[in-house]
Amino acid sequence: MKETKYYTCKYCFKEFEPKRRRIQKYCSNSCRSSAYQQRKAIQNNTKDNLPKLTDSDVPQAPHKEKISVAGVGNAALGVIAVNTAKSILTPLKNRPATKGDIDLIIEKLGGRYHLVSNMPPNIHGEYPYYDMQQGILVYFKAP
Structure with a gap:
């Protein structure tokens, strides 16, 4: 006795007996083609509904600051201040x-x-x- 397995068509939702060995999604070529046309129409509608970007909407690259003498001097003073505070506040027995x-x-x-x-x-x-x-x-x- 042969047992047949029925599938449900993904487009028209009717039960059908598969004609091929692999799992079929659609009962016929017309349902397969109609499902493709439906997917294609949905994709086109979502593309048309997207807002158009202007130049002001596009993010600009961040401005890179150039190295200056003042910047180097500030960094050096900061390092000196931190090291001085560390040496004053760290007890002698806890130093490396x-x-x-x-x-x-x-x-x-x-x-x-x-x-x-x-x-x-x-x-x-x-x-x-x-x-x-x-x-x-x-x-x-x-x-």
């Missing part, structure tokens, strides 16, 4: 460390290698030292 600060810490610790006192010596009797420049742990004989 510089390379000079790190070098000073290394000098106070006694040079590049710092003895790690909470670790025992290895099996060769060498003591652990932290290398401040490489950031690694090295072992040396006791002085």
Whole structure:
């Protein structure tokens, strides 16, 4: 027994049995053509109803300002003012460390290698030292 599936025409809304393998939208070529003409008429009507643009309606490109000596001077003064306020209002202990600060810490610790006192010596009797420049742990004989 063959089961037939009926479709509904998108133009005239009648049920029909498809004649092709693919899904059909319309029952006949005349409905297909009429639906196209209807879509085309709707598109033409919307184009005619659009308002016409004049030169004053078209947005203009923004005006680019040129670099001037006064502008550069104002920017420089602004940067100086912000940096001065930052240095005055930031406490000394909260300021970021510089390379000079790190070098000073290394000098106070006694040079590049710092003895790690909470670790025992290895099996060769060498003591652990932290290398401040490489950031690694090295072992040396006791002085």
